[in-house]
Amino acid sequence: MKLKYCPNCIGMDIFRNAHGVQxxxxxxxxxxxxxxxxxxxxxxxxxIISDKKENTAPEQKPVITNxxxxxxxxxxxxxxxxxxxxx
Numbered sequence: 535m536k537l538k539y540c541p542n543c544i545g546m547d548i549f550r551n552a553h554g555v556q557x558x559x560x561x562x563x564x565x566x567x568x569x570x571x572x573x574x575x576x577x578x579x580x581x582i583i584s585d586k587k588e589n590t591a592p593e594q595k596p597v598i599t600n601x602x603x604x605x606x607x608x609x610x611x612x613x614x615x616x617x618x619x620x621x
Contacts, residue, residue, distance in 0.1 A: 537570065539569075543558060543563065544579045545558050545561065
């Protein structure tokens with residue numbers, strides 16, 4: 535059985551708008567929709583998800599060296615607050 539799906543977001547929520555053109559309810563894509571078996575749709579969905587993961591670079595935290603940590607601790611030494619004191 536072939537199902538219609540959106541080529542943009544691989545959504546299957548398709549309706550005809552006021553102009554009689556097929557439109558996706560998820561991403562508002564308007565135009566010809568693709569048809570395929572559920573296996574094809576799932577494969578296309580996985581491909582889009584993996585492409586998005588590859589294109590987004592992971593956030594990198596700044597690297598703090600031991601020297602910078604020692605400098606920060608030196609600045610905090612002998613400072614007092616109401617709760618604690620750095621020695």
